[in-house]
Amino acid sequence: MQKIHAAITAVGGYVPEYRLTNAELETMMDTTDDWITSRTGIKERRILKGEGRGSSDIAVEAVKVLLAKRGIDATEIEMVICATTTPDMQFPATANVICDKVGMTNAWGYDLNAACSGFIFALTVGAQFIETGRHKKVIVVGVDKMSSIMNYEDRTTSIIFGDGGGAVLLEPNTDGYGLIDSILKTDGAGRAHLHQKAGGSVKPASIETVMAREHFVYQEGQTVFKFAVKNMADVAAEIMERNGLTAENVAWLVPHQANLRIISATADRMKLPTEKVMVNIERFGNTTNGTLPLCLWEWESKLRKGDNIVLAAFGGGFTWGSTYIRWAYDGQ
Ligand code: UT7
Numbered sequence: 001m002q003k004i005h006a007a008i009t010a011v012g013g014y015v016p017e018y019r020l021t022n023a024e025l026e027t028m029m030d031t032t033d034d035w036i037t038s039r040t041g042i043k044e045r046r047i048l049k050g051e052g053r054g055s056s057d058i059a060v061e062a063v064k065v066l067l068a069k070r071g072i073d074a075t076e077i078e079m080v081i082c083a084t085t086t087p088d089m090q091f092p093a094t095a096n097v098i099c100d101k102v103g104m105t106n107a108w109g110y111d112l113n114a115a116c117s118g119f120i121f122a123l124t125v126g127a128q129f130i131e132t133g134r135h136k137k138v139i140v141v142g143v144d145k146m147s148s149i150m151n152y153e154d155r156t157t158s159i160i161f162g163d164g165g166g167a168v169l170l171e172p173n174t175d176g177y178g179l180i181d182s183i184l185k186t187d188g189a190g191r192a193h194l195h196q197k198a199g200g201s202v203k204p205a206s207i208e209t210v211m212a213r214e215h216f217v218y219q220e221g222q223t224v225f226k227f228a229v230k231n232m233a234d235v236a237a238e239i240m241e242r243n244g245l246t247a248e249n250v251a252w253l254v255p256h257q258a259n260l261r262i263i264s265a266t267a268d269r270m271k272l273p274t275e276k277v278m279v280n281i282e283r284f285g286n287t288t289n290g291t292l293p294l295c296l297w298e299w300e301s302k303l304r305k306g307d308n309i310v311l312a313a314f315g316g317g318f319t320w321g322s323t324y325i326r327w328a329y330d331g332q
Contacts, residue, residue, distance in 0.1 A: 005178030006127035007328035012066030013166035013297025016048040041260025045162025045285030054088035080109035083118030116315025118289040142289035151216035162285035166293025177328035190318030228314040233269035247271040256313035257281035257291040
């Protein structure tokens, strides 16, 4: 019997309308468009405005796009895995909320938190349910409302993050297309350099934690940068080597969008020309779990059946990883 691979068969994405430009950031903090552009490659990021709106509201739009493209009903979905670092609430899982809002009444699901590597981790987990034959339609979401945990008085960290997300549908494929390989890594020692100090069980929310601004992202940018540059490039090179991939036969690199300099270092290591690298960081910034599916959504029309695609990410934890996909369909 032919091996079952989990193939992506549709992609949806969504970014909120509001554009937080570098020019607006200049009015909020001591920074310049020139500094942000040259250090990160970012020009603007999207922000979800409005009371009572969370990550699920972004995800719902992406999932609706995906279902419409594939021409299937929400009730056909069997499972939803939501990779997010900014869930709607501590519990229940945002996956549950998405299922309820979209009407995926026959699906079960849960959230997965691997920070910026979450989408790759969730893709690999979702693929297991397809490969084993357990499910035929699994949705993997990567979404974040990073503005909800951003301290706009911290000019080094806040300028890179934005809100947005995407979703992919996984279905079985027995012709050799789909997710072929993935390498996933974690190093908990890295948690010291990128985390949220309060709001968890170690330090529950209190007046003191709020006053100390401990519910925002704490990032030691330079340290994280050094680990990200090395590990994202290493893992992308490793997946190429063990799958016989070369700069010639790789069609696309889909890199996590944290900093243009990290993306360039990974592409250089893979010896890929810039035209094979998906980059939208200048318009969306770092949407954490949202970056990879947002790239796939934006580039979907250019993707061809049989394209070798390498995804790579690095994030808090530390977590990092790479995934090799043989693309299953011609984009429209
Ligand atoms: O997504 C998951 C993982 N996250 C990442 O991969 C992010 C990795 N880190 C980075 O991308 C970069 O470290 C940042 C973009 C966050 C920061 O860039 P950097 O080049 O590492 O800046 P820095 O912290 O080394 O600061 C350099 C200088 C400092 O001034 P002095 O001490 O040299 O006088 C900062 O005070 O730039 C100053 N600075 C700024 N100046 C203008 C820091 N932030 C700003 C700012 N505007 N927004």
